Amino acid sequence: MVSNNVVIGLEIHTQITSLKTKLFCSCPSDYRGKPPNTNVCPTCLGLPGALPVVNVNAIKAAIMVALALRCSISDLLVFTRKHYFYPDLPKNYQISQYDGIGSMPIAKNGYVILNIDGNIKKIRIRRINIEEDPGRLIYPTGSLLTSKYTLIDYNRSGIALLEIVTEPDISTPKEAKVFIDKIRSILEHLGITDPNLEGSIRVDANISLAGGSRVEVKNISSPKDVERALAYEIIRQSKMLGSGEVVRRETRHWDSVRKVTVPLRAKELEEDYRYFPDPDLPPIKITKELIMDIASKLPELPDQRIERFVRSYGISEYLANVLVLEKSLADYFEECVGICGNPELVGNIVVNDLKRWIDELNLEVIEAKKLLPANQLCKLIQLLINNSINIKILKEVLPKALRSGKDVISIIYEEGYMDISDEKMLMKIVEEVFKENQQAVKDALDNPKAINYLVGQVMKKTKGRANPSITNKLITMKLAEIRGTPKNDR
Amino acid sequence: MNIDPAEWVERVSKLALINLSEEEKKLLIKDMARIIDFFNMINELKGLDDVEPLFMMPRGEPVLRDDEVGECLSINEVLMNVKEKEDRFIKGPRTA
Amino acid sequence: MKKLIENNITYLVEQFYSNPSLIEEYIHEVYEVIGKVEDRVKSYITLRPLEDVLDEFRKLRDRIKYGFKGRLLGIAVAVKDCIVTRGIRTTCASRMLQDFIPPYNATVVERIINEGGIIIGKTNMDEFAMGSTTENSAFYVTRNPWDLSRVAGGSSGGSAAAVSSREASIALGSDTGGSIRTPASYTGTVGMKPTYGLVSRYGLIAYANSLEQIGPIARNLSDLTLMLSIISGHDPKDSTSLKIYDTNYDRYLSKAPLKNYKIAVIKECIEQGVDRAVMQAFNRAISRFESEGLEVTEVSMPLIKYGLPAYYIIADAEASSNLARYDGIRYGYHVGVGERSYDDVYSEVRSYGFGLEVKRRILLGTFVLSAGYYDQYYLKALKVRRLLRNEFVRIFNRYDFIAIPTTPTPPPKVGEAIDDPLKLYLMDIYTVLANLVGIPAISIPADIVDGLPIGIQILGPELSEGYLINIAYIYEEISKLRDLTPPLVV
Numbered sequence A: 001m002v003s004n005n006v007v008i009g010l011e012i013h014t015q016i017t018s019l020k021t022k023l024f025c026s027c028p029s030d031y032r033g034k035p036p037n038t039n040v041c042p043t044c045l046g047l048p049g050a051l052p053v054v055n056v057n058a059i060k061a062a063i064m065v066a067l068a069l070r071c072s073i074s075d076l077l078v079f080t081r082k083h084y085f086y087p088d089l090p091k092n093y094q095i096s097q098y099d100g101i102g103s104m105p106i107a108k109n110g111y112v113i114l115n116i117d118g119n120i121k122k123i124r125i126r127r128i129n130i131e132e133d134p135g136r137l138i139y140p141t142g143s144l145l146t147s148k149y150t151l152i153d154y155n156r157s158g159i160a161l162l163e164i165v166t167e168p169d170i171s172t173p174k175e176a177k178v179f180i181d182k183i184r185s186i187l188e189h190l191g192i193t194d195p196n197l198e199g200s201i202r203v204d205a206n207i208s209l210a211g212g213s214r215v216e217v218k219n220i221s222s223p224k225d226v227e228r229a230l231a232y233e234i235i236r237q238s239k240m241l242g243s244g245e246v247v248r249r250e251t252r253h254w255d256s257v258r259k260v261t262v263p264l265r266a267k268e269l270e271e272d273y274r275y276f277p278d279p280d281l282p283p284i285k286i287t288k289e290l291i292m293d294i295a296s297k298l299p300e301l302p303d304q305r306i307e308r309f310v311r312s313y314g315i316s317e318y319l320a321n322v323l324v325l326e327k328s329l330a331d332y333f334e335e336c337v338g339i340c341g342n343p344e345l346v347g348n349i350v351v352n353d354l355k356r357w358i359d360e361l362n363l364e365v366i367e368a369k370k371l372l373p374a375n376q377l378c379k380l381i382q383l384l385i386n387n388s389i390n391i392k393i394l395k396e397v398l399p400k401a402l403r404s405g406k407d408v409i410s411i412i413y414e415e416g417y418m419d420i421s422d423e424k425m426l427m428k429i430v431e432e433v434f435k436e437n438q439q440a441v442k443d444a445l446d447n448p449k450a451i452n453y454l455v456g457q458v459m460k461k462t463k464g465r466a467n468p469s470i471t472n473k474l475i476t477m478k479l480a481e482i483r484g485t486p487k488n489d490r
Numbered sequence B: 001m002n003i004d005p006a007e008w009v010e011r012v013s014k015l016a017l018i019n020l021s022e023e024e025k026k027l028l029i030k031d032m033a034r035i036i037d038f039f040n041m042i043n044e045l046k047g048l049d050d051v052e053p054l055f056m057m058p059r060g061e062p063v064l065r066d067d068e069v070g071e072c073l074s075i076n077e078v079l080m081n082v083k084e085k086e087d088r089f090i091k092g093p094r095t096a
Numbered sequence C: 001m002k003k004l005i006e007n008n009i010t011y012l013v014e015q016f017y018s019n020p021s022l023i024e025e026y027i028h029e030v031y032e033v034i035g036k037v038e039d040r041v042k043s044y045i046t047l048r049p050l051e052d053v054l055d056e057f058r059k060l061r062d063r064i065k066y067g068f069k070g071r072l073l074g075i076a077v078a079v080k081d082c083i084v085t086r087g088i089r090t091t092c093a094s095r096m097l098q099d100f101i102p103p104y105n106a107t108v109v110e111r112i113i114n115e116g117g118i119i120i121g122k123t124n125m126d127e128f129a130m131g132s133t134t135e136n137s138a139f140y141v142t143r144n145p146w147d148l149s150r151v152a153g154g155s156s157g158g159s160a161a162a163v164s165s166r167e168a169s170i171a172l173g174s175d176t177g178g179s180i181r182t183p184a185s186y187t188g189t190v191g192m193k194p195t196y197g198l199v200s201r202y203g204l205i206a207y208a209n210s211l212e213q214i215g216p217i218a219r220n221l222s223d224l225t226l227m228l229s230i231i232s233g234h235d236p237k238d239s240t241s242l243k244i245y246d247t248n249y250d251r252y253l254s255k256a257p258l259k260n261y262k263i264a265v266i267k268e269c270i271e272q273g274v275d276r277a278v279m280q281a282f283n284r285a286i287s288r289f290e291s292e293g294l295e296v297t298e299v300s301m302p303l304i305k306y307g308l309p310a311y312y313i314i315a316d317a318e319a320s321s322n323l324a325r326y327d328g329i330r331y332g333y334h335v336g337v338g339e340r341s342y343d344d345v346y347s348e349v350r351s352y353g354f355g356l357e358v359k360r361r362i363l364l365g366t367f368v369l370s371a372g373y374y375d376q377y378y379l380k381a382l383k384v385r386r387l388l389r390n391e392f393v394r395i396f397n398r399y400d401f402i403a404i405p406t407t408p409t410p411p412p413k414v415g416e417a418i419d420d421p422l423k424l425y426l427m428d429i430y431t432v433l434a435n436l437v438g439i440p441a442i443s444i445p446a447d448i449v450d451g452l453p454i455g456i457q458i459l460g461p462e463l464s465e466g467y468l469i470n471i472a473y474i475y476e477e478i479s480k481l482r483d484l485t486p487p488l489v490v
């Protein structure tokens, strides 16, 4: 693959899931799972006469993201109408932002520094827009490209979105993925977007190869798919160019099932969005004070967290990077270290073993946390440190715990990963054996050799996992107790 | 202004998704050139480069909304003007 | 005996409190008038059945028992059909919305209901308020009660005709470029376009958002002042709403000037193109003011002639955007979607649903916003708007009011101007100014010439409604031109 002539720019649409309500109306923002068209009001349904009023927290969220992406923030918030007809768009225009006379995005000219396998790369952010999400279309007789009609659910209509647009600074699909991973992590650390909510982050990718025109691939929902879609496009476009075909400017759709991009129906006219400032929304001043206030309350960002992990936990930069990619994973790591120390060991287990199983089992980190709380993982790590189990056993226990949510110690015993040397636990079994074999106990009281029978019974009950010497000791103690002779000194 | 009214009406009506009958086209084309000429009156005014366009009346205090949940419409209210629906969905045309 | 409806509202409401059964009598009276004249005048698109209105009266009567107080108790109010009313068909005089039932009330409607007002019907208008004669209604023309061969003006022609002919005590209109003042002038009523942002637009079906305001049309200043006091004031649902809370204008109904008023007359507005009858009425009004000792000065504002083209460019641009939402999917005129594409379906809906003038303005608006023409038309018009605003500020630094004719001609005959759009646009030449610069303006009867009422328009600086009421009231007192009765009613 020739990659030095590839130019990629991304548009990331991220929902501000931290908001309680939509961008311009007071409908709840948690539209997911609600019956269709039950989460709408005159404003987000585009009814004649209804008007938009800006959610003040959406502005604050946008400023937080702008600060985190090192953008310069506009001193005026201007909303612009972008006109195009589409069934998911109730007003047939989208309230968005635009860079032009009388209009401006809330922030522009920022950057993100990526660390790609040790190489540093700067990706410039062109602008950040606040805009409203359209409704959701269902394609009952096929796909977006084939369905004979659509079913519309406007519950999502009006949800606050941030559109983050990069300069065409990305040159490989891998870089694109790393970039999106980083943006996701930033958004998660800011508490703006919960990336685990379905459809909360969507990406449009622009890609062009030397000698061809720019192709836009729309509607990609995961970082992995962005990488796949771009790789697909590079192969498709270079094949075309290689055989002398012309790569025309077009918009394509990412089919996440078939893992291919397909052309969207070409528009008859060139797009003409007829942007103009929305006269229903007078410009709002963004004061220096507001920006300073938000800046002063900005939570720790991924880069700072990575640095802190390296500095105060002494873990490798690689490990820190991977942990911080997902805020919830990094949080889990810190929780574990708080309980059982050993950051290097914990970090490695979390990143190399736990994360692998989380992915394999298709879990979210937060779900995994419920199945294997930090103190549980720490119990395992303690056993490892005490040499009660080896690393191989630990690795085998992890998926079992994640699948079942059972206590790790029970798993270890049940699965026979370890001698039972817990005296309390063994004593319970010894007592059971004594109760069930009263004749044998009598024999043993007289004949020390008969003790072996009792030991055998304990072994049977524990499937041979009782620690023999401890078992012996406990039986002897118990017998001595029955005899009424004083116990051994401790 | 060199705008061919017929061509113009054709292009703009496509952008605005309005089909015009031949009769309507005739009527619109007839007056379009005159109206555009009337619009062009403002081009007599010179030296406007430094004038800031007045998009809307300036507002001192902005009207903002606290992030507090309000009431939605009932499903009956949402669907009462909808002619084609399937369950609670609104039926729409194809996008392909 | 004098009919109840001939009384001003404040007096009527007092009578209703002491004797609520009078409300019933009054309602019957109103419906009697409607029965007598409506066939010829055609003020209403939707008239509520008498039984429904009587039902409302009964509920109101019960509430009075429990201490309900309202400044519009039992008063029959007509509302222009571009203002949404919950459960009452709201058509905007368009085939597009012929059967649209809004699920919510406009803020002004809520306020009227809260004051005990009874909305008895929705009045005829030019389709989507685009016109100056109400001839652009998709349903029928509203006739002038003073001369049925003439138009009642527009676009709030139905509201003005209803008030003038006693089919309602008072009405709401909307004014985007003169749509309250022109019909008020033509029907011998008083109509005010308030300062932009004084009255909530929430629930006003948008034609040109940055220009329009809802306002009252009444038979006299006392009624107009009452209605203005009720509908004015901040609404958190409208982002363009001013944060004004004290909206009681009663104290301005004073026979004495509250200030040493200075009036400016704009020379360019009376120099040419003004009809003889209009000039006669205007001069009469000016001499009445002068005889009261008010100072009247001629001033020049050469820029004024650019107001009209600038207005139409801006209004059409905004209209083309606002009317994009009418696609027949969520409400309004509908064609079966079958297996057709969205642009196919939408084009058919919009072609059938909109009338010729609406189509014309959508096309012109689309044009002035489209790539390549935006700067030349739309932006330039907005610059003219800025210059005009500066000019008005300059004049209001020296004068309290500007007096100009409301319209250049008396009401035209039905059909006289409708075939020439430019001729119709010219009717708005003096009214669009107040909309372009956001200031309040009132039209009051200047005189009656050749049996037709002719209005004079008084403009004041932003939020000078009180003083406008004061000077208009002074004129009403000296001219005795109040509660004018068209021959039809006698």
Ligand SMILES: [Zn+2]
Binding pocket: A022, A025, A026, A027, A039, A040, A041, A042, A043, A044, A045, A158
């Ligand atoms: Zn809503």
